[in-house]
Amino acid sequence: MIRVMVVEDEPPIMRVIIKFIESYGEEFKVVATAINGKKALEVLEEKEIDVVFTDIKMPVMDGLRLTEHIKEQMPEIVVVIISGFQDFQYARKALQFQVCDYLLKPISQEAITTVLKKISKDLIIKSEAKQRQQIIRFMNENHAEKLNKDTESNYAIFLICIGAFPLVPNDSMLPARDFWDRVNMDKKLSEVLLKEENSMCFNGKSTAEMVVVAEITTQERIHQVADQLMKQLKINNPLPITLVSSHHLIRLSHIGEVLKTLRTKLYVNTQLFTSQILWLEKEETQDKTRLDIKMMVETIHSAMDSSQLTNCIITTLTKFIDAGFTQLQIVTFFDNIINGQYFKNNIFNKDTSALKMDLEIAVSNATDEKALAKEIAFIMLSGNHQEEKPNEKGSTRDIAQKIEEYLKSHYQESITTNMLSKRFGFVPSYISKLFRAYKGMSPSEYLTYYRIEKSKQIMLKEPEVLCKEVATMVGFSDQHHFSKTFKKQTGMWPTEYATKKQ
Secondary structure: OEEEEEEOOOHHHHHHHHHHHHOOOOOEEEEEEEOOHHHHHHHHHHOOOOEEEEEOOOOOOOHHHHHHHHHHHOOOOEEEEEEOOOOHHHHHHHHHOOOOEEEEOOOOHHHHHHHHHHHHHHHHHHHHHHHHHHHHHHHOOOOOOOOOHHHOOEEEEEEEEEOOOOOOOOOOOOHHHHHHHHOOHHHHHHHHOOOOOOEEEEEOOOOOEEEEEEEOOOHHHHHHHHHHHHHHHHOOOOOOEEEEEOOOOEEHHHHHHHHHHHHHHHHHHOOOOOOEEEEOOOOOOOOOOOOOHHHHHHHHHOOOOHHHHHHHHHHHHHHHHHOOOOHHHHHHHHHHHHHOHHHHHOOOOOOOHHHHHHHHHHHHOOOOHHHHHHHHHHHHHHOOOOOOOOOOOOOHHHHHHHHHHHHHHOOOOOOOHHHHHHHHOOOHHHHHHHHHHHHOOOHHHHHHHHHHHHHHHHHHHOOOOOHHHHHHHOOOOOHHHHHHHHHHHHOOOHHHHHHHOO
């Protein structure tokens, strides 16, 4: 309910205004009246008011002085000026105080209805923006805070990860990026939630993640929403989905600590190429009884060439996935092989730290078992200098230059590592390796760098363009992510940069 106060020194006119407001519907309720500005201020000290309709010409304190005081002391209150004086000076003065509207007497039902529709829409937008900022603040906190009664609603949090859990710091080219750019989450949620269940979406810690915060009245609904949301996200989506939530409803102030726990659950329990719903309170089980890990390691060691090694790795991955092994366990397995004494004795370069990074990149971008097996095989063989080399496709420098040209030409679009792999005909690990040798950074790092440089050019040439518009123009789907990336690369926020360069 939106609480209204009417300030008018003529009772007949006041009664007409109240009648028009309350005939609009239950959304607006006149909860107070006053015959002048002084009395109105006394009411405002005692009652919570959302909207003030005030006449201009009144004894003791007129409507303009009242409006000035409200805008200085209570700027969140919406003010509508009513006057019989068709004098532009009054209107101009009122507009200086940023009043919502300026209505002339005699007041009509149509005029009141129009302004109430506008107020309702504006207050909903402001309320949602305020709640969104509050949720973001709580998401970045790990301690509970006492809230007033208006915000003690119960919430459900759903942490959604598309594809593998990202293990790399620069995730701008993950396969999930293309999915989140295409999906309309508001529409998906409208298919799942009841009319009275409100929700908001936020970007997670990585490009692959999305956080949904929903007001839900019962714990039973959490499971229903999770199941239905999973079904909606699977539509026309070949990538696996991991959705993590809690069985319990939580307070808004607990979002930060709960979200941190959900992400730990996601990191530990994500399974490659498998869609699943994980519950915070449930322990995940695995069937390891059928696996002879030692034999699997020996089989991989005995592989004679790239093809044989790839087939061994595919078999190993299949067994792990069937047994419910997590992404973390699979990465640990292959990392142990790379760091094992057998492997080190058979490679020219004894430093395996770069290979571990390549392994994490490969897993983070994995979309199917065969492609991942080929990548892992390439990574292992590259340590022994048995890597594929460009031939008819050109020299490594030629390929790297073509990749750079492609990134520059398509920086505004959603580009993934797998897209580069298909376009240039090499596994992602090799593309990353040859590009890093050419530019000193990976394709994803270069793409991010180039996008920020382009954004700086736009802000210098077109300072009137809004930050969110700049973000979209250079290929960022989210303004918040753009601002954080800009700050990391330049040392200042976009708004700071634009101001200093003017």
